[in-house]
Amino acid sequence: MTVVQQVLFELEAQYFGHPYAVSGNALFNAIARRMDSGDARALHVSHGVFVPGEYGEFPAGTSHEGYAGKLGQSLPEVESCDDLFILRDSAYRWLLDSRPRDAHNAHPLQTHGDRVVFDSTCWFGRPPGQRNRRRSVSWYVHCYLHADSEDVLPLSEEVLDELRVGGGRNYGFGALSVADTQLVDLDALDYSRVTEAAELGEAFWVELVSPYVLESEFPGADSQSVPWWWDVDMEAPGTGSSTETMGGLRRRETRFVDGADSHALVTVDHGQVVGYAGSDPVGTAKNGVLRIGTHSRFGFGEFRVRPASDDRVPERSPVEGDGVVEGDA
């Protein structure tokens, strides 16, 4: 049994930390101080991805169908490997077209002096004289834990509740409360979409969900090369052409904080897509959830394996009755 514990936090205050995600390291440090030190040494924590608590429709390919209610406010039941990623890709293509989806999914920004912070709530629909009609969207943070020894998980809500992450956390910033948590056995999940595609000889994509560490200044950490099973030149999803990008893989520097010290990391930035050149897509898919490479215990090196026919922008797939956009009033 390979168990992960998914945790959904509600953001209770403004946040001033890494803007892409709450780092697994920040979450680990906030959680570990409440645990027995032996148990904490066995704990692995993913990055915490920001999610708006908004209405949506389950994406195609998941084990759910249709209208999903407020998808970002609770954890959908996980039956297939695709279900694991519903709340992990910040473009949230499941948000409804009938609502101002980009406004729901962009962080509401506030400035405090020179600091740009994320607000925990976004307000809508308040023209003068209609204040009673205003509506709000709250923000959530999705992460998951796993452990090297069996008796560490699940962590109780007491341990997970009222964490503080990011800058200014001694002044009330970055407060998180537990909204939902559930256990998922990775070995019991349905991987049929991957196995069926493999039987048909289909190619696969590797989507980088969190940065992959190439170089770390952390003492004793080795430099890594780009994994051999990443095909950077493979034809892109949704294109009819030969190369996905011009210029190779994008890199980004970030910092890894260890107590009072801070170490530079060079990473392959998340959000990019490479071809899969390996021969065990199911095994690789599981490894992607448990993460690979340096600092994977703290959220780095998470990825998703997808059949090549599966464009992450569903609208880009051919549809019947290519309709006209009627934008004029």
Next chain:
Amino acid sequence: MSDSGGSSSAGVDDVVGEVEPMVATYRHDVHKARSRSHEHAEDVFRGVRVNEDVPLGADHDAALLSRPRGKPERTLDAHESWFRVSLLTGEVVSTSGTVDDVDVALREVIESDDAGALHEAWLSSDVPAMFNESPYYPYTSLKFHTLLVAALLDNYRAGFGFDELFLAVSLRDAVPEVVPHRTVLSTAGFALYVTGDPAGRPAARLGSRPARSFADVWSRLPEFPFDVDASRRWRVLDAQLRRIRSWSVALQFIEEYVAALGPAVEDAEVVA
């Protein structure tokens, strides 16, 4: 109907009469800035012919980059206006203080008969940025819709199909060049292009069909045009752009963010 369905096989001359198609493109949606739908629009504004159809389906394809397919629905309660709502502030963009007379200011982005001059006028003007593409989608931007239509049409006229197009970005630390009709956003520090010929610039493909795919294409760029490693302000912008799907919403957000929060003042580096 302002959006002609699919790729048009009609001859360019039949569709637009005497006006050069690129010129007509920059004039095709002026009715929106006058709060009128296409059906109720006038054909002449301040002595210039406006409101003409754009050839080769470029208007239709650009609309699909920013708005959902199919019949529109009102997406924001209590908003029925051609004035844009800012994704940065959440407020309706105000005319006060920006321009004294919208009609006079609009003339500056349509009156020239030179398509290149019109492109430069649209790139630098704040006036069309006050309006949306449709009151149903109030965060969209008339300014960037029009620039996207022009970029698509120019590429189509050069023989590129949609699936051959890239989002390209200016090289870091170089003065951003303006490529006629294909520069879709120009700030002091960087520029974005929609083009079939990236000419050595970092670029990612738009995909096989027009869709609200900005977040996806942006996050696949091999290099960003600004230095996310140097400033948290750029990282905040980048993080937002990985979330926004509509192209005109995203381009407008970049322009507003850079103007309001661009990291001219280096913010103190605080690590989480």
